[in-house]
Amino acid sequence: MSDDNKEIDEVTGTDTTGHEWDGIKELNTPMPRWWIYTFIVCCIWGFAYQFLYPSWPLIDSYYEGYFAETQRDRVHAELASYNQIRNISADKIKSMDLAAIKNDHDLNIFALEGGKAAFGDNCAPCHGTGAQGFVGYPNLNDDDWIWGGSLDDIHTTINYGIRGVHEDTRINEMPAYLRDELLNKAEINDVVTYVESLADNSIHPAAGSSEIFADNCALCHGEDGKGLQELGAPDLTDAIKLYVTDRDSMIDIVSYSRGGVMPSWNGRLDEATIKSLAIYVHTLGGGE
Numbered sequence: 115m116s117d118d119n120k121e122i123d124e125v126t127g128t129d130t131t132g133h134e135w136d137g138i139k140e141l142n143t144p145m146p147r148w149w150i151y152t153f154i155v156c157c158i159w160g161f162a163y164q165f166l167y168p169s170w171p172l173i174d175s176y177y178e179g180y181f182a183e184t185q186r187d188r189v190h191a192e193l194a195s196y197n198q199i200r201n202i203s204a205d206k207i208k209s210m211d212l213a214a215i216k217n218d219h220d221l222n223i224f225a226l227e228g229g230k231a232a233f234g235d236n237c238a239p240c241h242g243t244g245a246q247g248f249v250g251y252p253n254l255n256d257d258d259w260i261w262g263g264s265l266d267d268i269h270t271t272i273n274y275g276i277r278g279v280h281e282d283t284r285i286n287e288m289p290a291y292l293r294d295e296l297l298n299k300a301e302i303n304d305v306v307t308y309v310e311s312l313a314d315n316s317i318h319p320a321a322g323s324s325e326i327f328a329d330n331c332a333l334c335h336g337e338d339g340k341g342l343q344e345l346g347a348p349d350l351t352d353a354i355k356l357y358v359t360d361r362d363s364m365i366d367i368v369s370y371s372r373g374g375v376m377p378s379w380n381g382r383l384d385e386a387t388i389k390s391l392a393i394y395v396h397t398l399g400g401g402e
């Protein structure tokens with residue numbers, strides 16, 4: 115076999131390479147030039163890529179590449195710029211008063227989003243994911259407030275809690291009229307009928323029961339039973355109830371009292387989050 119054997123193949127008219135095995139000759143049909151060049155360019159590109167970018171595994175790490183570039187770094191950079199924007203907004207929320215935040219379109223949106231997320235994390239277990247509440251845990255969507263529905267009232271409630279451990283906690287204990295022997299069973303029965311009659315004028319309370327109410331209950335719930343927000347005493351005349359589900363439950367509450375506890379969030383959540391929560395809750399209830 116040598117190049118001397120080169121000839122032109124009779125059938126195809128193509129050069130042979132001069133290689134021959136058992137009378138079989140190899141035609142000289144090289145790769146097209148464009149293919150070879152493309153191949154070479156791909157090889158160069160491949161090596162360059164391996165050199166510039168993370169590629170080879172090493173024993174306990176990997177070759178990071180000339181640019182040492184990772185997608186993780188890119189995510190970190192994006193997060194850092196996002197956090198920077200976030201911190202600027204959070205700082206503004208911290209230093210501005212609630213009404214001003216609410217009036218600032220962008221900050222208000224920022225506060226509502228932050229408040230919604232913080233509500234899901236911290237408040238939903240007691241108030242429900244939709245803030246719809248449960249017996250003993252007020253619905254925050256209605257515009258009926260036990261402790262007041264202004265931005266500042268809501269902020270104070272969230273900040274210091276209700277019957278909690280914070281020194282500024284909101285507090286007011288309704289007496290347990292039966293247990294504390296302030297009223298007997300018959301009197302409690304009468305005053306409960308009187309309370310029911312405030313909402314339903316087809317109910318006629320026994321004579322003298324309005325005096326029991328005036329002497330014992332009006333101090334907190336008001337002469338008209340419509341409640342006093344400064345004292346956290348609920349309106350007894352509307353359909354929105356904190357505990358009462360039926361007459362028996364009302365008798366039970368007057369007899370033994372309740373005393374719902376809401377934790378304080380001051381110190382547990384940062385000021386910007388607490389303010390955001392106040393704005394979020396205020397918006398839910400179409401607050402006062």
Ligand code: HEC
Pocket residue numbers: 232233236237238239240241250251252254258259260261262263268271272276346373374375376377379391395
């Ligand atoms: C451990 C249960 C619990 C958690 C958690 C909780 N709350 Fe409350 N919250 C209550 C109770 C109970 C009351 C009603 C207390 C009362 O009897 O006056 C209340 C009352 C309130 C009120 C007053 C409603 C009114 O009508 O005046 C607001 C506002 C409020 N919660 C917001 C929040 C927010 C915001 C969070 C989350 C940061 C939260 N709560 C977390 C139990 C809870």
Ligand code: HEC
Pocket residue numbers: 286287288289291305306309327330331332333334335345346347348349350354355356357358364367368371372373374
């Ligand atoms: C010292 C203030 C105070 C006095 C006096 C008082 N209450 Fe209350 N009452 C409250 C507070 C505060 C609550 C809310 C209790 C809670 O959240 O645990 C409440 C709750 C109630 C509830 C439950 C309301 C609901 O929405 O479920 C009823 C009913 C009630 N009071 C009736 C009475 C009656 C009747 C009297 C008089 C015999 C009376 N209260 C006297 C403070 C008072």
